[in-house]
Amino acid sequence: MLRADRVVTPDGVRPAAVAVAGGRITAVLPRDAPAPPGARVVDHGTAALLPGLVDTHVHINDPGRAHWEGFPSATRAAAAGGITTLLDMPLNSLPPTTSPDRLATKRAAARGRVHVDVGFWGGAVPDNLDRLRPLHDAGVFGFKCFLSPSGVDEFPPLDAERLGRALAGVAAFDGLLIVHAEDPTQLSAAPAPTGPHYADFLASRPPAAEHAAIAGLLELAARHGARVHVLHLSAASALSLIAEGRAAGVVVTAETCPHFLTLTAEEVPDGATEFKCCPPIREAANRDALWAALADGTLDCVVSDHSPCTADLKVPDFGRAWGGIASLQLGLSAVWTAAAERGHGLADVARWMATAPARLAGLHHKGAIAPGHDADLAVFDPEATFTVDPATLHHRNPVTAYAGRTLRGVVRATWLRGTRIVGEDTEGEDTEAEGAAARGGNAEDAAPPPTGRLIERT
Structure with missing residues (x-):
């Protein structure tokens, strides 16, 4: 049984005791409710108990580009950031996840090496559109496609005709297509990015795309x-399209990312390509409109789009540098820092970062502190602060746009299906491995043993 003064439940935030058996939550009781005979009780005091986050947009790159990020480092970073379930994107690994055989290769690379529960998206590319159903039947959660070049040759985009074929294909078995939505014609008409100035890069990825x-x-x-889902929506001008589509009966959801909610174009220094991502971080007024869309429900969820690389690929030229933000371990704190300043509460953050992503993926036993759900929990100190030191993160490479920033909110412990995988309890128990995970650091032998599972669509 876990007790805390602030437990974030679907009915609100209140003092409570969470009873756990067999890896599932069996009851949410008053804080001082007696524990079942023989049950271990862990009291997290004044900390907040959130549902373990569900991050449905993570590029792990393993196998093939595991020197960018691999399953052990990515899932260890996730656990340290309060994430208990993540879905891996089908590209940047070699091979990409575009067939059942390639999904089997991906699962083999992950098996026994993950610290949180991990599932997989499939890819929709020009040469597999007639074979999506077998990949669906093999257990992927849906299919990702690009409408413009993805950045890697082995994962080409879909033109309008092929996009229609993909949509017709997934509709036949009620699948989900998740879409990197930037229009290639608009991108081709924009000035080509080159050099160290962020303004030039921003002009190359206009909101019109x-x-x-x-x-x-x-x-x-x-x-x-x-059914469609719009990935990493950056341009606030497109929000009205989402609302209009829903009103017209289209089953559409949309996400945004911590970097779009917390960083602005105005603050990106020249040559600071750790801020480069596609679509891009836009201006402060655009950021404010994204927050308003989260508040009114136009945007459904906040997920990381963790897309790491080695430091040498972040050359100080926005035209040549790899595009991607590394933030898997930091998303909860980054979002909470900005959310609290705007008057949002922990229940809002839990809805955006746990409940809604779980619903998107059809993970009915994840994303909430409620009876019958997996006992996935993040113990969060919302008043504590820390300054981001990339060297202490579990990400394989110490590259992040949040370096040097002071963030509010610290993950003190993480529980996966009733087992504590990060942090210490109130009796002071703190193994060397678990303490290292809670404090940061990326040594492979400083991590707790992998306890995550590979999960499939149900």
């Missing part, structure tokens, strides 16, 4: 009756 891509996607989704 997102707007045009989302408009076309929703039109085709309506025609084919397909």
Whole structure:
């Protein structure tokens, strides 16, 4: 049984005791409720108990580019950041996850090496559109596609005709298509990015590219009756399209990311390509509009789009540097820092970062502190602060746009299906491995043993 003064439940935040048996939550009781005979009691005091976060947008790159990030380092970082379930994207690994055989390769690379529960998206690319159903049947959670070049040759984009084929295909078995929505015609018409100035890079990925891509996607989704999800929405000008599509009956959800909610174009220094991502971090006014869309429900969830690389690929030229933000371990604290300043509460953050992503993926036993759900829990100190030192993160490479920032909120412990995988309890128990995980550091032998599972769509 776990007790805390602030337990974030679907009914609100209150003092409570969470009873656990067999890896599941059996009851949420008053804080001082007696424990069942023989039960271990861990009291987390004034800390907040959140549902373990569900991050449905993570690039682990393993196998093939595991020197960018691998299953052990990524899932260890996730656990240290309060994430208990993540879904791995189908590209940047070699091979990409575009067939059942390639999914088996991915699972083999992950098996026995994950610290949190891990599932997989499949890919929709030009040469597999007639074979999506077997990949669906093999257990992927849906299919990712690009409408513009992905950045890696082995994962090409879909043109409008092929996008329609993909939508018709997934609609036939009620699958989900998740879409990197930037329009290639708009990108081709924009000035090419080059050099160290962020303003030049920003001009190369205009809001019009997102707007045009989302408009076309929703039109085709309506025609084919397909479920769609818009990935990492950056341009606030496209938000009205999401609302209009829903009003017209399109089954569409949309996400944004911590970096779009907490960072701004105005603050990116010249040459600081650790801030480069596609679509890009935009201006402060755009950021404010994304927050408003989260508050009114136009945006459903906040997920990391953790897309790491080695430091040498972040050359100080926005045209040549790899695009991707490394933030897996930091997302909860980054979002809470900004959310609290805007008057949002822990229940809002839990809804955006746990409940809604779990719903998107159909993970009905994840994302909430409620009876019948997995006992996945993040013990969070919302008043504590820390300054980000990339060298202390579990990410394989010490590259992050949050370096040197002071963030509010510290993950004190993480529980996966009733087992504490990060942190210490109130009796002071803190093994060397668990203490290292809670404090940071990336040594392979400083981590607790892997306890995560490979999960499939149900």
